[in-house]
Every structure is written in structure tokens, then in C-alpha cells.
Amino acid sequence: MSAKNKSKSKAAPAKTAAPKPVAQARPKAVPPQRTNTFLPGFWRQHWLPALLLLALAFALYAVSIGFGYVLDDEMVIHKNAFVMKGFAGLREIFGADSFMGYFQRKEQLFLLEGGRYRPLSLATFAMEIGIFGKGNADLPHISHFINILLYGLTGILLYRILLGLFPLKEGGWWYFSLPFLASVIFVLHPLHSEAVANIKGRDEILALLGSLTALYATLKYFDTNRSLWLWLSGMFLFLGMLSKENALTFVAVIPFTVWFFTKQPAGRVIKASLPLLAATFLFIIVRYKALGFMLDHGKATTDLMNNPFLGMTGGEKLATIFLTLGWYVKLLFYPHPLTHDYYPYHVPKVGWTDWRALVSLALYLGMGVWALLNVRKRSTPAYSIVFWLLTLSIVSNLFVTVGAFMNERFAYMPSVAFCILAGWFLTRRLPEWFRGEPDRPGILAAGLMVAVAAFFGWRTVTRVPDWKNANSLNEAAIKVSYNSARSHCFYVTSLYKDEYQKTKDPAKKVALIDTMEYHIKQSLEINPNYGAALVMKSAVAAARFEQDHQLDKLFHEFEYILEKIPYNTNFRDFLDKYMTYLDGSNADKYVAFCHRAGYEFFWQKKKDAQTALKFIQYGINRQTEDIRLLDDAAEIYAATGNAAKAAEMKARADAQR
Numbered sequence: 001m002s003a004k005n006k007s008k009s010k011a012a013p014a015k016t017a018a019p020k021p022v023a024q025a026r027p028k029a030v031p032p033q034r035t036n037t038f039l040p041g042f043w044r045q046h047w048l049p050a051l052l053l054l055a056l057a058f059a060l061y062a063v064s065i066g067f068g069y070v071l072d073d074e075m076v077i078h079k080n081a082f083v084m085k086g087f088a089g090l091r092e093i094f095g096a097d098s099f100m101g102y103f104q105r106k107e108q109l110f111l112l113e114g115g116r117y118r119p120l121s122l123a124t125f126a127m128e129i130g131i132f133g134k135g136n137a138d139l140p141h142i143s144h145f146i147n148i149l150l151y152g153l154t155g156i157l158l159y160r161i162l163l164g165l166f167p168l169k170e171g172g173w174w175y176f177s178l179p180f181l182a183s184v185i186f187v188l189h190p191l192h193s194e195a196v197a198n199i200k201g202r203d204e205i206l207a208l209l210g211s212l213t214a215l216y217a218t219l220k221y222f223d224t225n226r227s228l229w230l231w232l233s234g235m236f237l238f239l240g241m242l243s244k245e246n247a248l249t250f251v252a253v254i255p256f257t258v259w260f261f262t263k264q265p266a267g268r269v270i271k272a273s274l275p276l277l278a279a280t281f282l283f284i285i286v287r288y289k290a291l292g293f294m295l296d297h298g299k300a301t302t303d304l305m306n307n308p309f310l311g312m313t314g315g316e317k318l319a320t321i322f323l324t325l326g327w328y329v330k331l332l333f334y335p336h337p338l339t340h341d342y343y344p345y346h347v348p349k350v351g352w353t354d355w356r357a358l359v360s361l362a363l364y365l366g367m368g369v370w371a372l373l374n375v376r377k378r379s380t381p382a383y384s385i386v387f388w389l390l391t392l393s394i395v396s397n398l399f400v401t402v403g404a405f406m407n408e409r410f411a412y413m414p415s416v417a418f419c420i421l422a423g424w425f426l427t428r429r430l431p432e433w434f435r436g437e438p439d440r441p442g443i444l445a446a447g448l449m450v451a452v453a454a455f456f457g458w459r460t461v462t463r464v465p466d467w468k469n470a471n472s473l474n475e476a477a478i479k480v481s482y483n484s485a486r487s488h489c490f491y492v493t494s495l496y497k498d499e500y501q502k503t504k505d506p507a508k509k510v511a512l513i514d515t516m517e518y519h520i521k522q523s524l525e526i527n528p529n530y531g532a533a534l535v536m537k538s539a540v541a542a543a544r545f546e547q548d549h550q551l552d553k554l555f556h557e558f559e560y561i562l563e564k565i566p567y568n569t570n571f572r573d574f575l576d577k578y579m580t581y582l583d584g585s586n587a588d589k590y591v592a593f594c595h596r597a598g599y600e601f602f603w604q605k606k607k608d609a610q611t612a613l614k615f616i617q618y619g620i621n622r623q624t625e626d627i628r629l630l631d632d633a634a635e636i637y638a639a640t641g642n643a644a645k646a647a648e649m650k651a652r653a654d655a656q657r
Contacts, residue, residue, distance in 0.1 A: 035222040035262045037164040046163070049180050050156045056187050057152030057196075060460050064148070064197045067468050068140045071340065072200040075102040077125045077143070086130030093126060094119045097291055113301045113401050115291045120242040121203040143199045150205045151196045152187070157212050158416065159183035162423075164219060165261045166380075172439025181449060182423030186416065188456040190335040190463055194409045197467035198340075203244040204412045210240025211250040211413070214276065218254050221272060222262055234275030241283040246413055248283075249391045251276050256390070260375070260383050295400060304527055305486060308344050308405050309397075319350050319357040321397045324406040326360030328392065331411065332418040335456070338408060338463050339480040340473060341490075345526060346481035347405035364389075380424040388417035422452070470494035478519070488523035489533040492516045496539055510547060516540045534561050535570045542578055551586045555593040562597060566606065579618050587623045594619030599632040609640045627656045 043050070069078055082089040082101030092101065098116045128142055136142075162179035174180055186192075195201035214237035221229035233254070240247030255273045258264060288294060301307040309317045324347055331338075339346070350357050371385040395402050395410040402410070426445050428438050436442040441449070466476040474491040481487040500512045520540055523533040541557035558575065565571055582590065598615030602608045613636055619629045630653035637646035 032225055032268065034225055035219070035264070037219045037223050037262065038160075039164075039167075042160060042163070046159075046174070049159060049174055049183075053155040053159060053183055053187055054149075054152035056184065057148055057155060060188070060457065061144075061148045061151070061193075061196050061464060064464055064467060065141050065144045067144055067197070069199065070467055070470055070473055071198055073140075073198070075099055076122055076200050080122065080125075083122050083126045084129060084134060086126055086134065088130075089126050090123055093122045094286075095290055098122055113307060113403055114295045115293065117287045117290055118203045118242070118244050119290075120239060121200075121206055121244075124202065124206075125199075140199065143202075144197075147196050147199060147202055147205060150202065150209060151192070154205060154209050154212065155183050155187040157209065157216065158186055158419075161212060161216055161219070162420065165257075166424075169438040171437060173441070176427060176441045176446070176449075177439045178420075178423040178427045180423075181426055182419040184453065185422050185456065186419040188453060188460060189415055189419070190338060190456055190459040191331055191408050191411050191415055193338065193460055193463045193467070194340055194407070195412045197464045198409075201409055201412075204409050206243035207240045207247045208413045208416070210236050210238075210243055211247045211253070214240065214250060215254050215257060218258060218272060218276075219262075222258065222264060230272055230275045234279040237276055238279040238283055241279065242286075246391065246394045246410075248280060249394050249413075251280050252390050253387060256386060257383075260378060301403075303531065304344055305530065305532070306403050307401065308347070308403075309401065312349060316349055316351050319352045319354060320347065320405065322360040322364070323347065323350050323354065323357045325364060325392075325396060326356060327406060328411050328414075329360075329363065331408065332415060335459055337480045338459070339477050339487075340408070341477045341481035341484045341487040342404060342406045342408075343481070343484045343486040344405070346484035346487070348483070380428070381421055384417040384421040384424070387420070388414050391417070469498070471498055483526065485523045485527035485530050485533060488519040488526070489530060489536055492519045492523070492536050492540065493532075496536065496543070500543060509543075513540065513543050513547060517544065529564060531565050531568050531570075534565050535568060535574065537561060538571055538574055538578075551589045555589065558593070559596060559601070562601060566602070566611075591619040591623050591626050591629060594622075595628055595632060598629075599636075603632070603636055609636050612636055625652060625656050627653045630656075 074080075076098065077083055080099075080101035081104065082092040082096070084101075085092075089101070098118045101122075124146070125143065128139060128146070132139060132142060159179050159182075162182055163177075166178040168174060168177050168179075195204040214233045217229045217233035217236060221227070221233065237247060237250055237254075240250065251273070254276060255269050258272065259266065259269050284294075302310065304310050309320070312320065324342070327347075352358065367385045368389065371382040371389075374382040375386060391414040392411070393399060395407075397405070426449050430436070430445040430448075431438050431440065431442060434442055434444065436445070466473050470490075471494045474487065474494045477484070477487040478491050495512055495516055500509060500516070503509060503512070516536075517540055520533055520537050523530060524537065527533070538558060538561050541554055545551065545554040561571060562575075594615050598612045598619070601612075602615060603612035606612075613633060616629050616633050616636075619626060620633070623629075630649045634646045634649035634653060637643075637649060
């Protein structure tokens, strides 16, 4: 072969089939990064602190197991028709306003702004009745026991969560760790006595328990990447919302906590929050179907006891709100004195010239700005401030009016922020200042913790007995809430029902009447139009009449009250019964009162023929042929078109002339 041919042979090799491209394998999807918040073996390693927290709850509140029903317990338990049906009442409990079973009349629900939908705690009361029996005398004791148990479990759950968020430092001691001390402070805090010692406070306990469980489930999702935990988080938050509406704030608290402690991408945190949002949407729908409105029921709340800002200017309302927000902070650090009554005007009406409102405004603005500047630094105080602001917002009166200036139970959920902050200060900040080791006590930190625990424990133990019965609770309230119209009225009510009506000792009766007259006068001086106090004024007037038999004075009191609350159902029921109860003596004075009340007031002033005739008939029944009352009746019957009855009354009157 020539060189030329060889060259061609090398240059142009024979054509062959082109090899098929090898398909490249797709890279496997990288699973989302897991967190390591909750280490396994919690119960094995931490059974002792968990047991101590539960034991502490019972040590503080065991005395309340012997207590009965008090305050709003009648509205949610023993006078709530739905609850008293037991299991048979569950459908009605979940299908209506939570006070519908008590009021029985829808129009009375409009006394409370925004309505109340907290069926889960009522459902637990109904189930207790279904299990233990409606007539069981131990029912209130069982309910108190369950409250304490749930409270202790909340302390344990808080410890579990904080142990994941604030792991024990190497060489640290669990009994001086942030998670344990924060949980101990939570269980000890005297502000919680209302939520635990009052059975009705179970709504607060269940709302926080459900919310914290939802937080735990969300954090478990990021540990395991199992979607089941996300759906559980939505379910538990929904249960918290069914307990009380303030669980709604955890829709913000939970994603904020995840972002703050796990440093997960914002997009993943938002995605994990979808079940929480779904739970919120479902709760809003269920609540709307039960109540028939969102927040505004379309009726103006004109009762000062249910709308404490009545008559205030916008500036006064805002200043008074900030005054109460400052009180909350004060009670976190120094929970004394304590009261269940923050109604008008234990909390005074103030303007922006009051230094307390200005200091509180400055405090909250300062906390908010400082938290915003430090939250990205993962500062624990910044986290605590944000937690406090978020959970307090719904009961602050800034966005939704809650029907009271403030209440200690409103701080139950937000107080978790204070407990975390206190635990951080004792176990992290103090050791840092004094070159100690985190989670190991120095003398100063240990001494401070002992002092806090001793004061909080003492204040809780001395406060709980106030919840024994209505008398003890209201007697404690008037010492602290002396300027509250409600505290004086409630004290008189409990004295009248629990002591005056039960004693047969004449001397004791007189002393009780003197006390009741004094306190009902104080109540009406604070709020002259207070319906409940006016009703009790009539009862006290009747009690005084039983001692002095001065009918003129009694009727004078009745006429004054009629002018104030002519259509108050409770007063009218009392008056109807008492008019029948009065004996036949002093018939002329009795008839004169019937003329003034029936003819002069209800007919001439109110143009209310039906009620006027009712009072006139009382007098006719007492002294059948009284000319004045017969003439009154004839005129009213004639004016209302009942000619036959008018003629009958006129004929009877003429026969006596």
C-alpha cells in the first residue's frame, strides 16, 4: 500500500455506529436538615424534676381540694343548664355561647362584648358530672383536684420544652438549670392562684396546656421531619383555642420560637405553620357558627361593669389601658396585694397627666424597641419580651375590649415569658457577671432564688385560702379593691345569702344589716346605676324593715330603685314576691305605694299600662274597694280600649263615694 493510501486510511477511518449517550443519574433530593432540640430519654433522665414540679403544684394548692364552687363557677358549672346535663349537654355546649346555658336568654348574652366561646373547659365539667353523677357532693373537690393536676402537668411540659430550647450546660446541675428554675417559678407564681384555685380558671390552664403542646409538636417536626407532628400541632392548638381565645396568639409565638431557637429558614418555618393557620381558620368558623357573629354582636354594652371604659374619652381610655399594662409588669415582680376584682374603679380612670400611665407607656415602648434591636442576636430577654407582648396583646384592651380593665388570670399565659427571663437571669446572667459557671449556683444566685421561691410560695399559700367560699373571697377583695363598686356589692350578696338568710340570731342579723347597708352604700356611691347593687339594696331594705317595721322607709327605697331600674328582671322578681309576702297591716300605706308606683310612675311617666295595672291590682287585692285605685284602673282600661273593664272599675268606685 502506498504512503498516500496509508495516509487516507488513517485520516478516514471506517464509519461505525455512534454510541448512545449514557443517561446521567439524577441527584438524590437532600432531605431537610433535622434539628436536635429534644434528646431521647427525657422520662428516664428527668423523672425526678418532673415529679418535684407535680408535687410542688399539689403542695401549694392541695388545700383547695376541700373548697366548693365560688364566683363564676355558677355560670360555667352548677347553674349552667347545658353542663348539668352531663354527656347529653355536650352538643349544646359546643353549639352556643359558653354562657348560654346560664343565662338561657340570648339577649342577656349581649351584656358581654364580643361573646364568649370556650366550650372545652365546660365540656370537661359536663363529663365530670356524667362520670361521677349530678348530685355527687364531691364534684367540686374532684374539679379542684383536676385543676391542680393539669397545672402540675403544665409545669412539667414547660420544663420539657425549655430543656430542649436551653440545653443544660456541660457540668451544670439540673436543679439549678434555666429550664428547671423557670418551671419552678412558673408553678410558684402567686398570679396563677386565680386560675388554679377557681375551678372556672380551667379555661386558662387548658388554653396554655394546648398551646405549649402545639409548640412541642412543631419542634418535634423539625427534629424528625415527620408530618404527623405538624398535624398534631394544629390539633392541639385548636383544642387550646376551644379552651380560650388567647391561644390564638400562639399562631405567632410558635413560628417565632422555631425561628429564634432553631435558625431554620423563614420559608420552612412558614410552611410548618400552615396547620396552625388551618386550626385558626377552623376555630373562627366554628366560633362564628356558634355565636352568629365575629366580635361585634351589634348591641351597645351600656353596663359599666361589662364595659369599664364607658364614658371615657379616647385619651382617657388609652391612658387607663397603659396604667393596667404597667400593673401587670409590677405584679410579675411583686405579686402583692392580689385581688379578683379590678373593676371600676379599683383601677382608676386616668388621663395622660398621670405619671403612672406615662411611665408604663415609656416602659412598653422601650421594651418593644430594645427587643426589635436584639432579637436577631438571639437574646433571651428579647425573646421573653416578644413572647410577653404577643400573648398579652389579646387581653390588653388595645385591640379587643375584654369586659374588664384587667384580671390576674389574664397574665397566666404571658407569665411564661417572665419565668424564662427570671430563669435566664439566675442561671446565665448572674454567673456571667461574677465569672461563675452557667447552670451552677453562686452564693448570690442561690440566695436570690431561695428568696424568690420563699416569697412566691408564701404569697401563694396565703392567697389560696381566700378562694374557699364567697365570703372569704369577697372579704379579701374589699380590703384591696375598696374603690370597686363590684367588690362591695359582691360582699353584700355573699353576706346576705350565706349568713343573713341562714342565721336565726336577732343580734347577729342586726349587725349583718348594718354591715350590708354600709357596703351597698359604698357600691352605689362609686356607680349609682349599678343594677346588681340596686337589687341588693332592695333586699337589704327589706331586711331592715323586718327589724324596724317602718313601711314608709321601705317603700321609699323601693320607689328609688324603681326609678333607676324599672325593668330589671331580678328586682322585679324580688318586688313581686315581696309585695305578696307583706302582711295586711298598714294597708293604707301599701295602697298609697301601689298608686304611686302603678299610676304615677308606670302609667303617667312610662306609659306602661300593663305594669301599671299589675301594681294597682296589688293594692286592689289588699283593699278591694279603694276609690283611688279603682279610678286609676278605670282610666287606664279606658285609655287602652277596654271599655267593659273601665266601666266595671268606675262603677265599683262610684259605689264607694
